[in-house]
Amino acid sequence: MTKKIQAPLSREVARSLKAGDSCLFSGVIYTARDAAHKRLCELAAQGKELPMDIKDAVIYYVGPTPAKPGQAIGSAGPTTSYRMDAYAPTLIAMGETGMIGKGKRNDDVINAMKEHGAVYFGAIGGCGALLSKCIKKAEIVAYEDLGAEAIRRLEVEDFPVVVIIDSEGNNLYQTGRQEYLNSL
């Protein structure tokens, strides 16, 4: 069964999601990759305000291709998430409730998710042309100098994701693989 969920994502809804749940996101999410995360954490360390509201925020790890004329955004699939592991616990502690990416996360991130009630979602890697169709509007809100790595505000409709790690630390990468191997 597919769950329809809204972004920003409340902690209450975040805590209700379980690893393996298929979800469709609608609402506002923000993009950030390596370079933007570094800057956000530098601002946080200095006690300065972030360029977007981090409370209940969902951050999509993506660096899209440039939009062609007539497109809201270019191809926009997830990038590998572990590169954001050094920064994610800081943002989760500040209020981030959802991360969308692909690939493994480390224990620091998972512990922060459990402590604060955050969810790690996966979008299908390498499907940027397909996923871009669910992004209706994109505008840069910070760090334009970073090009593809700038922070963008995205308006999404029924953007497909799967809960990889839930707020209790259950991990689809372990359970899904085991379920397949048990089925043989």
Next chain:
Amino acid sequence: MRIVNADQVRDVVRKLCIEANCHLTDDLKTCIKDCRACEPFPVAQGILDQIIENYTIADENNVPVCQDTGMACVFIEVGQDVHVEGNLEEAIHEGVRRGYTEGYLRKSVVRDPLDRVNTGDNTPAMIYYQIVPGDKIDITVAPKGFGSENMSQIKMLKPSDGLQGVKDFVLKVVEDAGPNPCPPIVVGVGIGGTFDKAAYMAKKALLRPVDSHHEEEFYANLEDELLEKINQLGIGPQGFGGKTTALAVNIEKCPTHIAGLPIAVNINCHVTRHQHEVI
């Protein structure tokens, strides 16, 4: 001596950058469809369906299959009876610059690995030259995404590690990578040569069609055996479980030193891109 103007090389590189990023090769598309037909796990079937839908959208709309339009790896075989008029290397970089800028491709290259300032036009290209007999120039552009590149490994095995050591290492690299490189993956393996030559062969192996085999029966069988073992790991498409962890294993090998057994494994994702043209 045949004369080819460098501008012609530039224009071909520009075109190939765009084509490779928007259109997968037929062998890869057929392989993905075949794997979908053989995939028993429902979750994995659903993901493979979306992968097929994605490259179909890219084909129809002429948009990049993946947002990581890669570093432009350019393999160029220059016939020794060709004289290039103009600056060949600059022509290749200019072709990449135009292809990535005019083709709405992502600029993913930083000028220095530590100061990390984006060059803004995806240059420089990574160029691999080869001088060959004849009067043609054969150009292959293979945009390489780094989600999979980062999961690649190299190891200097001992000769006593032998065939078992080679098999164990390939499986270890795939296991270590897990869901990170966007499985199903294509696995390029280079065995022998020197430290750098092994890595070069592994990268070059990724240019071979996924339905091809090594010309020597022993290595062709090894490719099949490794593919079967990888697809018993259960990682599956996107790492959510399933049979289809890899689409192909391509091996290249060459002579090596009496003291060594270098092995490199270059991982590529299901968006294994390359297009080529002969001038």
